[in-house]
Structure formats: structure tokens, C-alpha cells
Amino acid sequence: MAAKLKGEVSFKALASTFTLVVDFNAICAIEEELDIKIDEIGDRLKGSGKTIRSVFRIGLAARHGALTDLEAGNLIQEIGVMKAAELLAEAMTASFPEAKKPASPRAPATAPETAGA
Secondary structure (H helix, E strand, O other), rough: OOOHHEEEEEEOOOEEEEEEEHHHHHHHHHHHHOOHHHHHHHHHOOHHHHHHHHHHHHHHHHHOOOOOHHHHHHHHHHHHHHHHHHHHHHHHHHHHHOOOOOOOOOOOOOOOOOOOO
């Protein structure tokens, strides 16, 4: 089973199990290869099959070695573009778990008095 805290998401396609990994190394590869910053990836994935295929391919490399765009595209064709995008979103979310927010300080029971009020 894939470890979601590490940005890993597994799926079945072509009678095999594959694992997408969106870790720090994958993020660096995405930034370098696509010449985009991490905070731009989500916007670039919307409506761009080429970007989805490239990010999908990079995400598969950690567990499956270097794949070609054609091989990554064949996997996407098998599972569907929407499923591929959902898997990428899930892996990215798992890669950056929301930090726990510190407890907010308690509000004073009564408003402090101000001088000259």
C-alpha cells in the first residue's frame, strides 16, 4: 500500500499496480522540466493534456524508472484523463499535508478597560 504522507498514490492499470510519487525530487523535476514554479502547477494542469502527461510521467519515475511520454500517455488512456488528474491531485495533497494550526489564544472574558473612557 502506498504511503500517502510521502505523496504516494497507487493505482491499477494494464494488469499492474503503479505508484505515483510527488515528493521533493519530483517537484524539482517538474519545476525544471516544465519551467514552472510549484505554486503554478495546479493552474498549469487545468486543461493541458501535455502537462498532465508530463507530471504523471515524472511522478511515476521514482517507483517505475524513466518512462517515455508515450508510456505515460498509454497509462492515462487506460485509466482516463480525469482519473489521472485526480491521482495527481491526491499525490500532491499527500505530499504537502496541512500543518496543524496552533491553538488560538483565549479571548479575554471581558474587554480591557481603556483610560479616559
